[in-house]
Amino acid sequence: AAGFHKIAPTAITAWHDELDLAPGKIRVKRGGGTAGHNGLRDMQRAMATADFARVRLGIGHPGDKARVTGHVLGNFAKDETWLTPLLDSLADAAPLLAEGREADFMTRVALLTQEA
Template identity: 45%
Template sequence: MKLIIGLGNPGKEYTGTRHNAGFHWVDRLAEMLHVTLKPEARFHGLCAQVRQKDMELWLLEPQTFMNRSGQSVAALCQFYKIQPDELIVIHDELDLPPGIAKLKKGGGLGGHNGLKDIAAKLGTQDFWRLRIGIGHPGERNAVVGYVLHPPKKEEAQLIDEAIQRSLEVWPLLVQGACEAAMLKLHTKV
């Protein structure tokens, strides 16, 4: 992996919302790696370059709002010549309940505007995704309000646990051992 992207919306009013699960994941990883995300205008996002031993990669939180995430991702990918199979997008997932995190490569976009824009800008859907379950409100017309509000306390705890559990497979992800990471993450202990 050369690029880790956390999806969310910028601004204090969105900080604790379900839609910002990807930002939360990348923030926690940055803490673990002792790096600070900083504004980078040419990439339209908050970025950090990580260099440890033989590893060099970027962390990115697009600041373009969710439905324009691809602008930020494509800018960084083009500049550093990063291919779609060398990145992973961490995002909220309506189709998974809180407490569940799943890893997959490619597939459908599930109506997720951030993923749609990234796929459009990269010209492919064939990239890794780490999906953090946030649950579904039950009605399609309630989705926008649901994702843009904070989860209930018990849901927030489950989402946090899923983020923590998925961060445990980080060493495998960075080595490019995504299949092994998927097996470990998806296996119930």
């Protein structure tokens, strides 16, 4: 789709779940590998590059490898109170990310989630 619409990979930001980050933690990076993430692998294959930004959203690891698929594809539990404030903070700070101000984005999200 990016090629059809003539969108450069450097103008794309992928938002994805991350098992290796604690629930509610985020990281921003540009480029890199897929770490086994099927969505990132598909994006890299379709664009023929890894040069796009990623916002990694921590969901934590369930502990047992056999439970990973259900954890990743399942719904969040109702008692996971960190989710709504994080999503609100991400939405509020997203314009900073769109402007290429990754550090300001991270700072804004951190401040907003501390206030929640």
